[in-house]
Amino acid sequence: xxxxxxxMKDNFFNEExxxxxxxxxxxxxxxxxxxxxxxxxxxxxxxxxxxxxxxxVAGLLDVPPDHVYGVVTFYTMYNEKPVGKVHLQxxxxxxCMLNGAYDIFHYISxxxxxxxxxxTTDGIFTIEEVECLGSCxxxxxxxVNNREYHENLSLDKIDTLLDELKSKHI
Amino acid sequence: xxxxxxxxxxxxxxxxxxxxxxGFETLKKVVTSMSPEQVIDEVKKSNLKxxxxxxxxxxxxxxxxxxxxxxxxYLCCNGDESEPGSFKDREIFERNPFQFIEGALIASYAMxxxxxxxxxxxxxxKWINIMEKAVAEAYEAGxxxxxxxxxxxxxxxxxxxxxxxYICGEESALMNSLEGKRGYPRVKPPFPAAVGVWGQPTTIxxxxxxxxxxxxxxxxxxxxxxxxxxxHPGTLLFGVSGHVNKPGVYELxxxxxxxxxxxxxxxxxxxxxxxxxxxxxxxxxxxxxxxxCMNIKMDNESLKEIGSAIGTAGVxxxxxxxxxxxxxxxxxxxxxxESCGQCTPCREGTGWxxxxxxxxxxxxxxxxxxxxxxxxxxxxEGNTICALGDAAAWPVKWTxxxxxxxxxxxxxxxxxxxxxxxxVHALRKSPEYISNNxxxxxxxxxxxxxxVREDVEEKRFSGDE
Numbered sequence: 001x002x003x004x005x006x007x008m009k010d011n012f013f014n015e016e017x018x019x020x021x022x023x024x025x026x027x028x029x030x031x032x033x034x035x036x037x038x039x040x041x042x043x044x045x046x047x048x049x050x051x052x053x054x055x056x057v058a059g060l061l062d063v064p065p066d067h068v069y070g071v072v073t074f075y076t077m078y079n080e081k082p083v084g085k086v087h088l089q090x091x092x093x094x095x096c097m098l099n100g101a102y103d104i105f106h107y108i109s110x111x112x113x114x115x116x117x118x119x120t121t122d123g124i125f126t127i128e129e130v131e132c133l134g135s136c137x138x139x140x141x142x143x144v145n146n147r148e149y150h151e152n153l154s155l156d157k158i159d160t161l162l163d164e165l166k167s168k169h170i
Numbered sequence: 171x172x173x174x175x176x177x178x179x180x181x182x183x184x185x186x187x188x189x190x191x192x193g194f195e196t197l198k199k200v201v202t203s204m205s206p207e208q209v210i211d212e213v214k215k216s217n218l219k220x221x222x223x224x225x226x227x228x229x230x231x232x233x234x235x236x237x238x239x240x241x242x243x244y245l246c247c248n249g250d251e252s253e254p255g256s257f258k259d260r261e262i263f264e265r266n267p268f269q270f271i272e273g274a275l276i277a278s279y280a281m282x283x284x285x286x287x288x289x290x291x292x293x294x295x296k297w298i299n300i301m302e303k304a305v306a307e308a309y310e311a312g313x314x315x316x317x318x319x320x321x322x323x324x325x326x327x328x329x330x331x332x333x334x335x336y337i338c339g340e341e342s343a344l345m346n347s348l349e350g351k352r353g354y355p356r357v358k359p360p361f362p363a364a365v366g367v368w369g370q371p372t373t374i375x376x377x378x379x380x381x382x383x384x385x386x387x388x389x390x391x392x393x394x395x396x397x398x399x400x401x402h403p404g405t406l407l408f409g410v411s412g413h414v415n416k417p418g419v420y421e422l423x424x425x426x427x428x429x430x431x432x433x434x435x436x437x438x439x440x441x442x443x444x445x446x447x448x449x450x451x452x453x454x455x456x457x458x459x460x461x462x463c464m465n466i467k468m469d470n471e472s473l474k475e476i477g478s479a480i481g482t483a484g485v486x487x488x489x490x491x492x493x494x495x496x497x498x499x500x501x502x503x504x505x506x507x508e509s510c511g512q513c514t515p516c517r518e519g520t521g522w523x524x525x526x527x528x529x530x531x532x533x534x535x536x537x538x539x540x541x542x543x544x545x546x547x548x549x550x551e552g553n554t555i556c557a558l559g560d561a562a563a564w565p566v567k568w569t570x571x572x573x574x575x576x577x578x579x580x581x582x583x584x585x586x587x588x589x590x591x592x593x594v595h596a597l598r599k600s601p602e603y604i605s606n607n608x609x610x611x612x613x614x615x616x617x618x619x620x621x622v623r624e625d626v627e628e629k630r631f632s633g634d635e
Contacts, residue, residue: 028350030350032349035351037330074352075335094254094497132336134256137411138417139417147295
């Protein structure tokens with residue numbers, strides 16, 4: 001790489017956010033350990049992590065860009081591509097599957113006319129089949145935007161839930 | 171019924187309520203009047219075993235940490251909890267976070283740790299926020315930080331958010347993830363107590379294990395050792411899910427009969443149906459048949475006797491109408507997806523098992539497939555750096571062994587017979603074939619033999635996981 005990382009882009013974080021980065025750095029004896037939290041900050045702000053953002057994080061933490069790239073591709077929760085404003089992550093692992101998670105997945109998939117990991121043309125919904133989210137006792141369930149859990153789902157609740165989510169996140 | 175962690179006290183998750191119920195008194199007693207050795211001895215006496223699945227004695231684990239302060243020592247609290255069927259730690263975070271914090275602080279004192287890291291899976295956004303708030307409150311109240319209760323003991327505690335990788339629940343992968351790297355398990359030895367996170371001595375404990383510690387110190391090791399089955403004492407947070415009327419987390423003494431757990435606590439099987447299979451401790455544990463369920467007690471030693479294990483005590487119940495092939499496909503897909511990719515047997519084998527099972531489900535199975543699956547599983551087992559290989563192999567191997575008829579039914583009787591195969595082999599070895607190895611010959615062989623292989627190869631390269 002011929003261009004120094006610092007010069008590529010330096011506006012991913014503002015002053016305020018750089019202070020938070022510094023707080024993260026204080027927690028660990030080595031800078032590299034802040035890779036995960038700083039990547040989370042990028043994703044929370046931009047919704048996904050671009051290659052430029054990876055280079056920026058690398059410069060910030062004095063680690064090689066390929067290290068950051070390796071981390072982003074290893075962990076499933078980091079989005080390497082933009083996703084819709086409402087990212088529906090439906091657990092289809094055993095306990096949820098036994099309680100009808102695939103019915104819910106296919107219902108939403110048919111309703112929104114998108115397949116696994118696809119985004120609607122208006123850029124609002126992305127649907128993804130994910131692994132166990134630790135909600136087996138309240139199955140079936142889905143997570144939205146890596147955050148809120150919607151548990152004890154049933155087919156008749158889905159329509160209202162999707163409308164609610166649409167109005168909440170747009 | 172005795173409860174150690176999820177006590178029936180309303181609002182116990184608030185610091186005020188926890189304090190008024192004797193919270194942090196034990197920590198005070200420990201840091202002001204007990205030596206670290208006394209704490210470890212008390213935990214050893216309690217016979218507390220790790221709740222993360224391996225059931226390693228906690229007191230013994232702590233005693234492996236080097237004495238003295240030449241190097242900084244660390245405690246990692248494992249709240250990764252990604253095993254399908256397991257959802258107990260979030261219950262602790264939600265209902266009794268301060269008891270866990272107190273336990274982690276006592277453990278830090280016993281081992282002289284300079285900091286503890288609470289590693290929580292990234293999906294637990296809500297519970298991460300709860301814990302960050304709880305830790306901040308504990309800092310403010312002076313339970314964490316410099317000179318706790320006026321003693322020389324100082325320690326820090328930080329919450330670290332994961333990013334969605336099952337493998338980070340493995341202790342050495344957790345350390346790599348904490349260091350900001352990919353969650354690759356490390357080769358052991360050296361063990362974490364010698365070379366752990368950032369190369370320093372480290373101990374990794376499950377959240378539930380640490381949450382038991384304050385009560386052990388408060389009531390004495392003998393008290394804890396007398397709860398439940400003496401070989402695996404204490405209470406467990408049983409997470410019951412699947413086809414039951416009242417799924418949820420139930421804290422009960424070890425050694426409780428499985429049927430009592432399912433019928434009396436989890437409200438019985440949905441629709442009054444019969445049980446077909448129960449997975450006793452999270453998806454990686456060998457499953458139990460209906461007959462085995464009837465008399466089994468839920469503790470590690472009893473389950474070991476019949477070839478299973480308690481794991482994380484995530485009980486998944488499946489009724490008589492369950493399609494076990496679908497269940498097994500889903501489980502093997504999970505391990506295929508979560509394999510970190512370091513060891514060939516696991517990286518490749520998990521994919522093979524998934525594809526072969528999928529083929530059987532689509533009605534294209536071969537008679538040899540079931541033995542093939544067991545053989546693949548046995549070649550993964552024990553040949554990998556970490557236990558994910560075993561975790562992927564056991565459910566496949568034991569579900570097929572115990573429910574072979576179910577799988578056999580799906581496999582068509584007609585398939586490429588042995589004579590055809592032999593003919594192809596003979597043809598391939600013949601001098602004419604070798605000298606005239608033209609495209610048309612290859613086509614002929616493919617016509618006779620290839621259609622069986624084709625769909626496997628296609629799947630493999632079409633990007634269909």
